[in-house]
Amino acid sequence: MRIEPLGRSVSVPDGCSLLEAALAEGLKLRSLCRNGTCRECIARVSEGRVSYRVEWPGLSPDEKAEGFTLPCVALAESDVVLLQPHVDVLR
Numbered sequence: 001m002r003i004e005p006l007g008r009s010v011s012v013p014d015g016c017s018l019l020e021a022a023l024a025e026g027l028k029l030r031s032l033c034r035n036g037t038c039r040e041c042i043a044r045v046s047e048g049r050v051s052y053r054v055e056w057p058g059l060s061p062d063e064k065a066e067g068f069t070l071p072c073v074a075l076a077e078s079d080v081v082l083l084q085p086h087v088d089v090l091r
């Protein structure tokens, strides 16, 4: 996964959410509940495909169609570019 506009790439292990993968590499994305309900982490995928750990992530069909995702419950199904300007760089 590449996180833009930061321009950092991180590997996303199987079974790891985009949020967890970023944190494992020192990039703290905006989040609260981490279970797909609060929408605090909402961000857009500009390239690539994701699937979800939960059946009903808190996104409308329109938001999904526009590429929005909830990184706390999103799993990468391909290389992904995530547009998320709110990132704390821990290392």
Ligand code: FES
Pocket (backbone or CB within 6 Å): 030, 031, 032, 033, 034, 035, 036, 037, 038, 039, 040, 041, 042, 058, 070, 071, 072, 073
């Ligand atoms: S952190 Fe709450 S929906 Fe992702």
